[in-house]
Amino acid sequence: MTETYKDWSNKIPYALGAYRTSIRASTGATPYSLVYGMEAVLPVELRIPSLRVMMEADLPESEWARARYQELQMIDKKRLRALYHAQGYQRRIEKAFNKKVKIRDLQKGDLVLKSYRAPVYDPRGKFRPNWSGPYIVDEVLPRKVVRLLDQNGEKLMEPTNHDRPKKYYA
Structure with a gap:
């Protein structure tokens, strides 16, 4: 117009x-x-x-x-x-x-990787990592939410939706 x-x-x-x-x-x-x-x-x-x-x-x-x-x-x-x-x-x-949504059967103590959602502009382009972690599942909350711990045992600030982490087999 x-x-x-x-x-x-x-x-x-x-x-x-x-x-x-x-x-x-x-x-x-x-x-x-x-x-x-x-x-x-x-x-x-x-x-x-x-x-x-x-x-x-x-x-x-x-x-x-x-x-x-x-x-x-x-x-x-x-x-x-x-x-x-x-x-x-x-x-x-x-x-x-x-x-x-892929239902993932996560238990307390499982090792998981969390999908990494980078900012819109990332200088690494297609070479940026897709996954971060591994993390440890601290607790599984209702409504498909999990709380994660990092490798040092510190809790992540926010809970994570159940569809973002996937099991990590080490």
């Missing part, structure tokens, strides 16, 4: 308007409707009146206020429906992720 690299800031309101009025896959609703309780009236609908705009234009003020009050009462239902949709979406994402 931009003509030069300098005029991108002029297009931000259009991009935000499109973002706020498009349906999100995670909630099944638009961010605008979740905040205001009704769908946004697009500028093109004012130029070429839609049925919704024409009906609201013919309503007397008292009727319009009553209809708006009813819409505001229904906003809680819309938000609750969006919450249920988001929870279902999260379950689907979790199920898709868990298909790829």
Whole structure:
């Protein structure tokens, strides 16, 4: 949409308007409707009146206020429906992720290597190490989390997800 690299800031309101009025896959609703309780009236609908705009234009003020009050009462239902949709979406994402996770039967005292996730830019490029360790499994926590010790017996600061370490056979 931009003509030069300098005029991108002029297009931000259009991009935000499109973002706020498009349906999100995670909630099944638009961010605008979740905040205001009704769908946004697009500028093109004012130029070429839609049925919704024409009906609201013919309503007397008292009727319009009553209809708006009813819409505001229904906003809680819309938000609750969006919450249920988001929870279902999260379950689907979790199920898709868990298909790829390799369950590793780790016990306390096992030697493991932990996958090394380097920063985006690493001067070693493709020659950087993929694994760090070996570490010792200190404890296996619920929800697929393990605590690791280094070779000196010092605990690592944060627990590690169960899919990152793999057994090390020495």
